[in-house]
Amino acid sequence: MNEGQKKEKCSVCEQKQENGIHICDIYxxxxxxxxxxxxxxxxxxxxxxxxxxxxxxxMLLNIS
Ligand SMILES: [Zn+2]
Known part of the structure; x- marks a missing residue:
């Protein structure tokens, strides 16, 4: 359940990538x-x- 490397889904290419940046809630x-x-x-x-x-x-506007 606890993966060593936490991969997040890129908001642009929609692939799970290890290295990236967050801009607000966007990865x-x-x-x-x-x-x-x-x-x-x-x-x-x-x-x-x-x-x-x-x-x-x-999406962000709908949430807030
Ligand atoms: Zn990407």
């Missing part, structure tokens, strides 16, 4: 964070990310 894995930081990534990824954030924002 973003290392690789997604890196992609966002190195933002000469494609519009597509950025749009996808914004979509995710919008969804998360809705």
């Amino acid at each position: 973003i894995c290392e690789s997604c964070e890196r992609e966002i930081v190195n933002s000469d990534v494609t519009d597509e990824f950025y749009r996808y990310y914004l979509q995710k954030l919008r969804k998360l924002k809705h």
